[in-house]
Amino acid sequence: MTSPDSSPILVELADVTKSFGRNGPTALDRVSGVIGGGRITGLVGPDGAGKTTLMRLMTGLMQPDGGKVSVLGFDTQKDAAKIQAAIGYMPQRFGLYEDLTISENLDLYADLRGLPPAERPAVFDELLTFTDLKRFTSRLAGKLSGGMKQKLGLACALLKKPRLLLLDEPGVGVDPISRRDLWAMVENLTREGIGVVWATAYLDEAEACDTVLLLNQGKLLFDGRPDELTGRVQGRVLKLTDTAGRRRQVLAKALDRDGVIDGVIQGDAIRLVVRRDIEAESAIPADAGAQARISPTSPRFEDAFVDLLGGGPGGRSKLAEASRSFQAKDSLPVIEAHGLTKRFGDFTASDDITFAIPRGQIFGLLGPNGAGKSTTFKMLCGLLKPTEGEGRVAGFDLRRDGAQARNRLGYMAQKFSLYGDLNVGQNLAFFAGVYGLSGQRRRERIALMTEIFDFAPIMGMSAKDLPLGLKQRLALACAMLHEPEALFLDEPTSGVDPITRREFWTHINALVEKGVTVLVTTHFMDEAEYCDRISLIYRGRSIALGTPDELKASVATPDNPDPTMEDAFIDLVKRSDAGVAT
Structure with a gap:
């Protein structure tokens, strides 16, 4: 049997339904579709959409409540072991052993996959070459970048070449260079006829897939x-340029106009959908x-x-409307870094980082994994x-004056930093005290x-049980309790749906218009467009500094x-490697 694009069908989904608990939420609601070989199928949607549940059903690790899942011609309810022997699966939180080296991890998984010892040297050599890890085989997994x-x-x-490869959000928390490397590797696999399912919340990754299954709330x-x-939406996406005044204010006014469906900042321009x-x-x-x-x-x-x-x-941002305004004082910057350097033993994580952020601006720290941006960020916090x-x-x-400085800033950590065992109300009370x-x-x-x-209906829920979008709202609320004049955002929207991301940036843009100053790290390149200026950090040093449009124009x-x-x-990273001035 073949799919509509004539590729062999590897997975068939027929009215697949899955819930958790008798009265629990419906994770999947009558999902049907096919996945073919020799192509990348994107399993696309925000956290909580049902992507991981559907992927686990394909592996036979979980069974549907209704409908049928067939993988490589096998029924997952009857032949789970045969499916698991023929597929490759990389879960979202892949179980690498951080106190083992790259070689030791490969050996361990070869044992688990039943790869004969005689075949291992050739297979390991091929995979290490393929992934460009051959130089690092003795490095501990815990010391690797994302x-x-x-x-x-x-x-x-x-390790055992599969007919079907399931990758659950391999790009989460990974910088654009590593994401492109991963993508190139996976495209090479499809040329060998392997079918790949790539689950992602990054919609630019979805755009690169051959076909997509787009999920939302199951x-x-x-x-x-x-x-x-x-x-x-062809013909309905417009770019607004040459506007007077601050573009964040213009965007807010545009979004309130009848017929404007969506809008985001794109450098000095504004992107609208009507x-x-x-x-x-x-x-x-x-x-x-x-x-x-x-113009279109x-x-x-x-x-x-x-x-x-x-x-x-x-x-409209109710949060900003209820927040106090901060007026410029002698044009002094709100956040300053002067020659910031951090060494861990003989390793320099950040080297002579210098910049200043005026009041009412968004400043972005970008860089590959392990480049030093998080170290710089933590020093300034x-x-x-x-x-x-x-x-x-x-x-x-x-x-x-660390205590006084920290009382002037609000902080949202990269990984949800609130207390999972406390409920919503208890988290708010705790951080108010802090x-x-x-x-x-x-x-x-x-x-x-x-x-x-709108926390009233969920005040008694444990933070760890909240959907990701509500966790993010709670984290922002806790960071803004004391009305800080500086806001530090470390990968604030990773994994959340595009509507929640827009809601978040509506609040941030409006707060900035009231004089709040923001320092943000992000791997979403479209979010970098919201920044007034960006410092690109690489190998511990700032290799480029400018507005988003200036950095784009430079290449x-x-x-x-x-x-x-x-x-x-x-x-810019490639030019730095080549020693070209930027």
């Missing part, structure tokens, strides 16, 4: 080629200025997905003491956050006159 861990996980999944919203979905019956000119806000221009631009998969979900959340140099927040030196709030002020701020984020060529932020990221 991208290298994913490559090792892929090698372990390929329901299959779309099954087909990515360009088929993207084509639905209804079919709307004239382009009518999407321009009245205060955008006489020079403002609007190429649609992206994310534009179509947001349109399919009914549009974004609009331009007061979580790490620099070996050399100075960091200041709101005029306070982080070495001498930030020194007490009495009537404490009660007022907790009540305000509860109202703004433009006749062959690529309009590069993306991802293009700029990768080209």
Whole structure:
């Protein structure tokens, strides 16, 4: 049997349903589709969409409540062992042993997969060459960067060459260079006829798949080629340029206009999605200025997905409306790094990092995994003491006045940093105490956050049981309880759905307009476009500093006159490796 594109069918899904617990949520709701060989099928959707559940059903590790799953011609309920012997599976949290070396991990998984000892040298050599890990075989897995861990996980999944390879979010937390490396490896596998299922919440990854199954809240919203979905918004995606005033204000006003479905900042421009019956000119806000221009631009998969979900959340932020304003004081920067350096033994993680962030700006720290951006970020939060140099927040030196500096900033950690065993109300109360709030002020701020984020129905839920989008709202609420003038965001939206991401950035953009200053790290290159300036960190040093448009313009060529932020990221790192000045 073959799929609609004539590739052999490896997986058949027929009305697959799965719930957890008698009254638990429906993880999958009558999902049907086919997955073919020799191609990459994207299993696309935000956290909680049902991707991991569907993937586990394909492995036979879990059984459906209803419907049927057939893999390589075998029924998962009857022949799970045969399926598991013929497929490769890399779960989202791949079980590498961090106190074992790369070679020792390969040996362990070869034992588990039953790979005969006589075959191992040739297989290991091929996989280590394929993943470019041959130089690091004696390095402990715990010392690998995120991208290298994913490559090792892929090698372990390929020890016995499968007909079907299941990869559960291999790109999460991985920088654009490592993601492109992984993608190139997987494309090579499809040329050998291997079918690949690549689960992802990154919608730019979805765009690169041969076909996608698009899930949201357990329901299959779309099954087909990515360009088929993207084509639905052709002619309805517009770029607004040459606006007067601050682009965040213009975006907020545009989102409140009738017929504007979605909008995001793209460097100095604003990207809008409109209804079919709307004239382009009518999407321009009245205060955008006489020079403002609007023109069609190429649609992206994310534009179509947001349109399919009914549009974004609009331009209003109740959080910002209820927050105090911070006025400029003598034009002094709010966050400063002067020669920040951090050494761990003979290893220099950050080397002479210098920048200053004025009030009411967003500054982005970008860089590959292990480049030193998280170390720089933690020094400026007061979580790490620099070996050399100075960091200041709101005029306070982080070495001498750490407590005062930390009381002026709010912090959202990369991994959900709240207390999972405490409920929503207890987390709010705890962080109010951490930030020194007490009495009537404490009660007022907790009540305000509860109202703004609609926490009342979930106040008694443990934080660990919340969906990711609600965890992110709770983390932001806790970080804003004390009305900080500086906000530190470390990978704040990894894994959340595009609507929640837009809601989050609506709050951040509006807070910045009230004078809050933001330092953010992100692997989402479209989020980097929100930044006023960006420092690209590589091998511990800042190799480029400028606005998003300046960084993109610096890598433009006749062959690529309009590069993306991802293009700029990768080209600038390559130039640094080659010793080319940027």
